[in-house]
Each structure stands twice: as C-alpha cells, then as structure tokens.
Amino acid sequence: MIIVTLIEVRDGAAKKSSLEALSEARRQADKRGSTVTAVVIGSPSAEAITRTSTFRPDRILVADDAVFANYSAQAYAKALDQAVKQENAEAVFVSASAMGKEVVARTAAKSQTSVLADVVSIDWQTSFKAQRPVYSGKAYAQVEAKPGTPAFVSLRPNVFPLGEAAPDHKPDVQKLAVSIGADDLKGKVTETHKTVTETVELAEAEIIVSGGRGLKGPEHFHLVKELAQVLGAAMGASRAVVDAGWIDHQFQVGQTGKVVSPTLYIACGISGAIQHLAGMSSSKYIVAINKDPDAPIFKIANYGIVGDVFQILPALTEEIRKLKSE
Amino acid sequence: MNIIVFLKQVPDTASRIRIGAGGKNIDESDITWVISPYDEYALEEALKIKESKGTGKVTVISMGPERVTAALRNALATGADEAVHLIDPTFEGSDAFATAKILAASLKNRSYDILFFGKTGVGMDQSQVPSMVAELLNLPQVTQIAKLEVGDGKVIAHREIEGATETVEASLPVVLAAEKGLNEPRYPSLKGIMAAKKKPLEVVNLAALGLNASEVGAQGSQVVLTSLSLPPERAAGKILQGDPRETAKQLAALLRNEAKVI
Numbered sequence: 001m002i003i004v005t006l007i008e009v010r011d012g013a014a015k016k017s018s019l020e021a022l023s024e025a026r027r028q029a030d031k032r033g034s035t036v037t038a039v040v041i042g043s044p045s046a047e048a049i050t051r052t053s054t055f056r057p058d059r060i061l062v063a064d065d066a067v068f069a070n071y072s073a074q075a076y077a078k079a080l081d082q083a084v085k086q087e088n089a090e091a092v093f094v095s096a097s098a099m100g101k102e103v104v105a106r107t108a109a110k111s112q113t114s115v116l117a118d119v120v121s122i123d124w125q126t127s128f129k130a131q132r133p134v135y136s137g138k139a140y141a142q143v144e145a146k147p148g149t150p151a152f153v154s155l156r157p158n159v160f161p162l163g164e165a166a167p168d169h170k171p172d173v174q175k176l177a178v179s180i181g182a183d184d185l186k187g188k189v190t191e192t193h194k195t196v197t198e199t200v201e202l203a204e205a206e207i208i209v210s211g212g213r214g215l216k217g218p219e220h221f222h223l224v225k226e227l228a229q230v231l232g233a234a235m236g237a238s239r240a241v242v243d244a245g246w247i248d249h250q251f252q253v254g255q256t257g258k259v260v261s262p263t264l265y266i267a268c269g270i271s272g273a274i275q276h277l278a279g280m281s282s283s284k285y286i287v288a289i290n291k292d293p294d295a296p297i298f299k300i301a302n303y304g305i306v307g308d309v310f311q312i313l314p315a316l317t318e319e320i321r322k323l324k325s326e
Numbered sequence: 327m328n329i330i331v332f333l334k335q336v337p338d339t340a341s342r343i344r345i346g347a348g349g350k351n352i353d354e355s356d357i358t359w360v361i362s363p364y365d366e367y368a369l370e371e372a373l374k375i376k377e378s379k380g381t382g383k384v385t386v387i388s389m390g391p392e393r394v395t396a397a398l399r400n401a402l403a404t405g406a407d408e409a410v411h412l413i414d415p416t417f418e419g420s421d422a423f424a425t426a427k428i429l430a431a432s433l434k435n436r437s438y439d440i441l442f443f444g445k446t447g448v449g450m451d452q453s454q455v456p457s458m459v460a461e462l463l464n465l466p467q468v469t470q471i472a473k474l475e476v477g478d479g480k481v482i483a484h485r486e487i488e489g490a491t492e493t494v495e496a497s498l499p500v501v502l503a504a505e506k507g508l509n510e511p512r513y514p515s516l517k518g519i520m521a522a523k524k525k526p527l528e529v530v531n532l533a534a535l536g537l538n539a540s541e542v543g544a545q546g547s548q549v550v551l552t553s554l555s556l557p558p559e560r561a562a563g564k565i566l567q568g569d570p571r572e573t574a575k576q577l578a579a580l581l582r583n584e585a586k587v588i
C-alpha cells in the first residue's frame with residue numbers, strides 16, 4: 001500500500017511543513033509496511049528534490065511543467081489527484097498550510113470524500129483515526145475515516161517532527177505528466193509578495209513573542225520585537241491591539257487570528273482573553289509577563305513574572321543575549 | 327452582479343466550551359450563537375460590491391437547525407436581499423464533503439457570479455467547504471482574501487499565506503473566502519431590521535434539493551467525529567515576583583536549564 005504526500009515548493013525550496021508531513025508518512029509507512037510517494041508540484045530546484053529525498057520517500061513524482069510555475073488550486077489538485085489514483089493511495093498526507101488546505105480539499109472531493117483536517121496526532125491501526133483541535137483548541141475532536149476511499153489528512157504545521165535526514169537515500173524520481181487545459185486554470189497566482197522580512201513567520205515559528213494591551217501603545221512594540229529578534233522568534237499580538245490598529249492583523253494570535261503551537265510562547269502584557277488562549281494554549285511552554293497577578297494567562301503559564309513589562313522586557317532581552325553569547 | 331454568501335452559525339468566540347451528553351457535541355445550554363466572524367466579512371464585501379456596481383442581488387444561504395433563522399434574519403437586516411435556510415434532520419452529522427454537496431445542490435436554478443464564504447467556520451475550524459464546493463462546481467477559487475477587486479468577468483484577489491501575499495486572478499463565476507482585514511462589517515440599522523421582515527426567507531429541505539438521505543448527514547459522510555473532549559489541564563507554573571532584573575535573570579535561566587528551549 002502507498003501513502004502519497006504533497007511537497008509544496010516556495011522559491012524553489014521544499015516547504016518545511018510539507019517535509020513534516022512526509023516524515024510522518026514515512027513513520028506510519030514503516031509501521032505498516034507501506035511505501036511513500038512524495039508528489040512535488042511547482043518549480044523545484046535540484047536542491048529541493050535532494051532535500052525531499054533525505055526524508056526517505058520510496059518514490060518522488062515531479063510535476064514541474066511550466067503551467068505549475070504559478071500556483072492554481074484547480075491545476076495542483078488535478079496533479080495530486082492523478083498521483084493518488086495512479087499510486088492507488090491508501091492515504092494522502094499534506095501540510096495544513098494555506099496551499100495544502102485548498103489542494104487537499106479539492107483532491108478529496110474528486111475522490112468523493114472529506115478531509116481529516118489540521119490533525120495533531122494520528123492513530124492508524126485497522127482504521128484511520130486522528131485527533132484535531134476544534135473551537136481553536138478549546139476542545140479536541142477524535143475523527144475517523146470510513147473505509148472505501150483513501151484517508152485524506154492535513155497535518156498541522158510544527159506539530160509532527162521532521163524525520164532524521166538520510167543523505168544517502170536515493171528514491172526513484174519520475175516525472176508526473178498531467179494534462180492541464182484552460183478549464184483547469186480559471187484561477188491562478190500572478191504575483192507573490194513577501195510580507196515577512198525581518199521576523200520569522202508565525203505559523204512555522206518555534207518561538208513566538210506576543211504583545212498585548214499592557215504595552216500601552218504601538219510605540220512600545222519595539223520591546224516585543226527586540227526580544228523576538230534575540231530569540232530568533234516570530235512576533236505575535238493579541239486581538240485587542242490589532243483591533244486598536246497598533247499592528248497588522250497578520251500578527252494576531254487567537255480564535256479569529258492564527259492558531260499556533262510553538263515550543264515556546266512568551267505573552268507580554270497580554271491578560272489572556274478566552275479567544276486568545278484558544279489560539280496558543282497548545283504551545284509546549286508558555287511564559288507570561290503581566291503586572292496583574294490574577295490575569296488568566298498565568299493559569300496556563302509554565303513560567304511567569306508578575307511585574308512591569310517596560311522593565312522586564314529589556315532586562316529579559318539583555319539576559320538572553322548574554323546567555324546566547326556564552 | 328449576483329452574489330451568494332454562505333453563512334454558518336457558530337458559538338460566540340467568547341464562549342466557554344463544555345462537552346454535551348453523549349460526548350460528540352458541545353453543551354449548547356449557555357451558548358450565544360453568532361454568524362461566524364469570517365462570514366461577516368464575506369457578507370460585508372458582497373454588500374459593498376453590490377453597492378458599487380449599483381445592480382445585482384445578495385442572497386444568503388445557511389444550513390442548520392431552527393436557530394439558524396436568527397442568523398439569516400440578521401443578514402437580511404444588514405442588507406442582504408433574500409435568504410435561504412437549508413434544514414432537514416438528515417443533514418445532521420454531515421462532514422465537510424457532505425456539507426459541500428448540500429450547498430452545491432442548493433445552487434441549482436440560481437444564477438451567481440460570486441459564491442462568498444468565510445475562510446473557516448469558527449468552531450470546527452476545517453477550512454474545507456469552500457474549496458470542495460468549488461471543486462463540485464468546477465469553479466476557480468481564492469481563499470484567505472484580505473483585499474478584493476472585482477473587474478469585468480474576473481476578480482483580482484490578494485490572499486494571505488504564510489509570510490506572503492499572493493495575487494490571484496480568477497474568472498467569474500468564482501468561489502471566494504474572506505480573511506480578517508478585508509473590511510469592517512456594518513451593523514444592522516433600525517430601518518434595516520424593519521425592512522428585513524418583508525424580505526423573502528425560503529426554507530429548503532432534502533427532497534427540495536433533489537438529494538437522497540444516503541448522500542448526506544452521518545450516512546453520507548466518510549469522515550466521522552467519534553468523540554469530543556476538553557484539552558488536558560496545564561499544571562501550575564512557576565510564577566516569579568520581585569526585582570525586574572533579578573526575575574528576568576531567573577526566567578532566562580529556567581528557560582535555558584529547566585525547559586531547555588532557548
């Protein structure tokens with residue numbers, strides 16, 4: 001039996017979260033005695049194929065015709081669907097990224113089935129079961145795929161670990177020929193603008209430093225940014241400060257923003273409204289810095305400091321800089 | 327320009343979630359139901375497009391039990407022209423694909439240029455239905471839209487992805503899904519609330535959609551929810567107080583030596 005995985009290509013490189021999906025496919029396949037086929041769609045560099053190979057797929061199918069240079073949900077789903085049918089896949093693993101969510105939904109619909117979406121753990125014995133957060137992590141749902149169609153699964157980024165790289169692994173690499181016509185290209189990307197330049201992207205970050213109303217104004221957000229920089233972390237924000245216009249909503253963490261699961265989440269001047277907690281409470285370690293000892297954020301924090309963010313943030317930034325330079 | 331906006335009624339984001347008897351649903355007793363926040367951006371954008379074109383119709387469609395009528399009335403009061411309520415006991419337990427089949431079936435005999443959704447239904451958080459409806463109808467799609475221009479026979483949409491914005495061009499008809507930041511939704515006016523009472527609200531069941539019971543609900547779904555549980559409680563943490571320099575130093579040391587995360 002075969003597990004098919006989708007490898008997303010950004011700027012020629014294989015996206016980390018899709019390599020996580022590939023790594024999980026490999027682990028599941030090893031348990032079941034199945035094989036793994038990685039489907040690479042886009043314009044991958046030679047290095048992207050090499051990197052994909054190190055996570056030990058048995059086969060790589062590459063759809064790199066010119067029509068795939070620019071992302072189109074329709075065309076990409078057609079390519080993935082072709083691979084799923086050609087390989088007679090028992091399961092399809094993709095990253096629950098912006099692209100992955102669109103492509104897997106369309107591809108599953110082509111197989112007359114749904115998706116186990118944004119899962120955080122997989123229990124695949126006789127039937128395919130998985131756990132997924134609902135209500136932005138206020139609850140967890142156990143979901144199960146009925147037999148009869150492949151199990152289409154999107155995996156939450158940053159949750160499934162990358163496998164150990166095997167630099168000498170040489171999979172069978174083949175071209176995936178897909179016939180794409182005008183009807184498959186009714187919508188496509190014409191341009192991509194990077195918005196994150198100096199800081200790391202939220203959804204993929206190992207560490208996130210977030211700021212809230214306790215910072216008192218947008219002019220003080222540099223304190224959060226400086227701590228984020230010394231940690232190599234992404235910057236986040238609460239809904240209150242996004243709605244107040246201090247910072248763009250792409251930084252918002254919470255139920256109507258991004259739901260994140262970093263290793264370390266540092267909340268600065270954030271009291272912990274229920275909809276914010278929903279977006280970050282699955283972080284491995286939570287640190288809270290707030291002057292109100294009764295703030296709800298302290299109830300879920302592993303570590304906390306009760307005090308003034310204006311004094312603590314610069315001191316913490318300095319201490320971490322010292323530790324890092326040792 | 328005819329625009330259809332799909333609304334989902336969800337628990338208010340400030341709601342505390344409890345598990346209901348049976349362990350597969352939430353306890354609805356203290357829940358305040360609202361239109362899913364991202365769907366409000368979709369509705370607002372649809373109204374703005376209609377206003378700027380000066381012609382066309384905005385139809386809102388929602389699937390769900392009796393209580394969904396309130397969401398549809400609210401949308402009519404906000405400015406939608408007509409509403410459709412998809413309601414049938416057999417719809418209960420539909421997965422994303424079964425839901426997409428029901429929504430797609432409701433579009434037969436309706437003319438549309440844009441099918442507008444929110445990027446995700448706050449609650450089940452799947453982000454699957456818009457793409458599946460697009461696939462079933464063989465339409466292009468753009469999700470996570472933060473900015474939209476509607477041109478002649480096409481849209482140019484700016485889509486927010488990880489660390490970047492994608493510009494997507496798509497021909498009409500098209501499936502769109504709104505992200506936060508697209509607009510600032512308006513509230514219903516008193517005049518709007520009065521006018522809404524005279525606007526049509528059509529009730530459509532399984533038979534009227536021309537579907538079979540075996541195609542929808544738990545029976546027609548390949549992915550089933552078997553149980554719902556609350557996340558494990560987090561253990562009490564170490565909370566430091568005192569001199570800022572000293573506590574900052576202690577915290578840095580704990581993160582390095584105990585948690586080993588920096």
